Amino acid sequence: MNISPNRVTGLATGMDTDNMIKQMMKPYVMRVDRQKQQRDMSVWQQDLMRGITKNVRDLYNKYLDVMSKDNILSSKNLSSSTTIVDKSSIADITSFTGAKPGTYGLKVNKLATSAKITSGQLDEGLDTKLNLASDTTLTFKVGNKVREVIIKKDSNLGDLVSQVNSQLKELGVKASYSSFTKQLTIENSKTGTNSLLEVDGLNSIISSKGKVFGDLTSSTNYGEIDLLQLIDDNMSLKALKDKTLNIEGKEVKIEETDNLSDLLNKINAEAKEPVKIENGKIVVGKDVKLDLREALNGETSLKNIAGKNLTIGSSTITIDSSDTITSLSEKIKNITGKDVINNSGKLSFGTGTESNIIFDGGGFVKSSYGEIRGENSSYSVIIPNTTTPITMESETNNFVVDNINFNFNGIGETSFTVKNDTSKTVDKIKGFVEEYNKIIGDVSKKISEKKNYKYLPLTEEQKKEMKEDDVKKWESKGKEGLLRNESVLRDMLLELREAIIKPVEGSNLNLRAIGIDTSSNMEKSGQLVIDEEKLTKALENDGQEVMKLLSAGGKEVESQGIFTRFKEVFRKNAINYDGPLLKKAGYEGTLSEIKNTLTENILKKDKLIKEMENNLVERENKLYLKFARLEKAMNAANAQQGWLMQQFGGGR
Incomplete structure (x- = not known):
């Protein structure tokens, strides 16, 4: 504080100048104190929010983090039986309640593989230059989805990997290069004989040593018929009934009985510019108003292409005037054994073999793809008290049979022993629920407690006049009600409540059925109570279903288990960098510590307080x-x- 050199006053007059000025400054000092109190209340709010965030993160890190030994979503921790494996290099095995106890023999004959293609050795690795005559298009087909990847003429192998991974992520296709083998692999993430990767154009990927991937010997043919030729003036628009078009600011509605001619007359009555049909689309001026392929549904007649022949391998279909899109699709399926896709008036189908496809009508495109398939795993099991191996196959290397989860790591023989024990699982669930209830109880209390406005933050002068313990008690009272009706916390509780209520798809159980329920005590609203006897019986009688109810994974919330949903709610609110709790109050050691709403408010208050204090000095x-x-x-x-x-x- 800058002190004026003219402050030495009152010596001659006897006035108590300091006290007089202090009294005159009092209203202005009180204004500063009010701002400091508001700032301190924001600090208190932040401390309270961060305390809740810490508790949520502690719970998450202990019980919900995949790396934690106590992860409640782990099959090992939720399993009510224990398994001892002789050679984990062959397989990791977890047993659930219901698994037959005893010692098993296991022989893994073959691991499940994905559909993949591997290059020859590439000594220059990802820097290998591709000798492309021009930009090359690779076409990938997985299931019913087709994607094109364009490889530029001057690309190297690293560019190809980057393009494949960025364009085909949705299809589950990825490219990877191994520095050990010096080979590039393109594969479908799915394993087993039903894992199919079809690709066209790889034979064109050439380096200085020739074709990078060699020749794909197996192929599959596909056909696509564009039914554009079915569009004529008499075509029914029943499939588009009630659809409206905006013509010159006016709505033109398609009635159920309209044909194309009727619709064109309606449009012409409102349009100021010429109306045309271009490539199956109604165009007014330069604006496309309707793609008429949308009107081609299963009931659409094929009389316009009656007499045309579609040949698939050795079978020929002659289209009859009574045929519809649906009847033609059924005829194709009878030959190929595969569904036909009607995508906006384009019929797409595959032969599933190398059979040729010929269509003597218009709008026909034929494609041929190199075909790569995965393989199933093959294994043999000797169950307890038997001697004869049972040989089986699986599309994956991780699967469940008879309440035993097999995860194959390699080929070879091993043994494992199953022992049933539900007590550890019950204890783990109890431990998680206790920590969960503490958080729910704390949050519920803070958003419902009333604010006592008597206990505002103390000024420095007030603190000097009080004992340290009394200051702590005062501040504890002052923090009550600061988070009342806090929307971030209220929304989190609502999300957790919905996670409990919503049924789990694929499970025939609910929490109440396994002995876990929400408390009927209003003071413990939202908290969970456990009937240990009922939970134990559920684990003993239906352990695998209990696991599904509690820990099932899945991208959609409907298919997630209850505890998995808890994990997602906590991660969304307190773990993710943009979580609502972090955005509101921040958390120490993260980027949000400084960048959050309350810190920004506190810094603004600090700036204002500093300006007001400077003004106080000037005024004084x-x-x-x-x-x-x-x-x-x-x-x-x-x-x-x-x-x-x-x-x-x-003068006297």
Whole structure:
């Protein structure tokens, strides 16, 4: 604080200047104190929010993090039986309640593989230059989805990997290069004989040593018929009934009985520009108003292409005037054994073999793809008290049979022993629920407790007049109700409540059925209570279903288990960098520590308080200066009065 050099006042006049100025400054000091109190309340709010965030993160890290030994979603921790494996290099095995106890023999003959193609050795690795004559298009087909990847003429192998991974992520296709083998692999993430990867154009990927992937010997043919030729003036628009078109700001509605001619007449009545049909689309001026392929549904007649022949391998279909899109699709399926896709008036189908496809009508496109398939795993199991191996196959290397989860790691023989024990699982669930209830109880209390406005943050002067313990008690009271009806916390509780209520798809159980229920005590609203006896019986009688109810994964919330949903709610609110709790109050050690709403408010208050304190100093200095001038004037007046008195006294 800058002190004015004119502050030494009151010596001659006897005035208590300091006290007078202090009283005059009091209203302005109180304004600063109010701002400090508001700032301190924001600090208290932040401390309370961060305390809740810490508790949520602690719970998450202990019970819901995949790396935690106590992860409640782990099959090992939720399993109510224990398994001892002789050679984990062959398989990791977890047993659930219901698995037959005893010692099993296991022989893994073959691991499940994905549909993949591997290049020859590439000594220059990802820097290998591709000798492309021009930009090359690779076409990938997985299931009913087709994607094109364009490889530029001057690309290297790294560019190809980047393009494949960025364009085909949705299809589950990825490319990877191994520095050990110096080979590039493109594969479908799915394993087993039903894992199919079909690709066209790989034979064109060439380096200085020739074809990077060699020749794909197996292929599959596909056909696509664009039914554009079915569009004529008499075509029914029943499939588009009630659809409206905006023509010159007016709505033109398609009625159930309209044909194309009727619709064109309606449009012509409103349009100021020419109406045309281009490539199956109604165009007014330059604006496309309707793609007529949308009107081609299963009931659409094929009389416009009656007499045309579609040949698939050795079978020929002659289209009859009574045929519809649906009847033609059924005829194709009878030959290929595969569904036909009607995508906006384009019929797409595959032969599933190398059979040729010929269509003597218009709008026909034929595609041929190199075909790569995965393989199933093959294994043999000797169950307890038997000697004869049972040989089986699986599309994956991780699967469940008879309440035993097999996860194959390699080929070879091993043994494993199953022992049933539900007590550990019950204890783990109890431990998680206890921590969960603490958080729910704390949050529920804070958003419902009333604010006592008597206990505002203390000023520095007030703190000096109180004992340290009394200050702590005062501040504890002052923090009550600061988070009342806090929307971030209220929304989190609502999400957790919905996670409990919503049924789990694929499970025939609910929490109440396994002995877990929400408390009927209003003071413990939202908290869970456990009937240990009922939970134990559920684990013993239906352990695998209990696991599904609690820990099932899945992208959609409907298919997620209850505890998995809890994990997603906590992650969304307190773990993710943009979680609502972090955005509101931040958390120490993260990027949100400084960048959050409350910190921004506190910094703004600090800036305002500093400005107000500077103004206080200026105002106080001005008052001292005024009093100094007053003193000077009063001293001068006193001196003059003394002189006058001397003069009058000297004249007697």
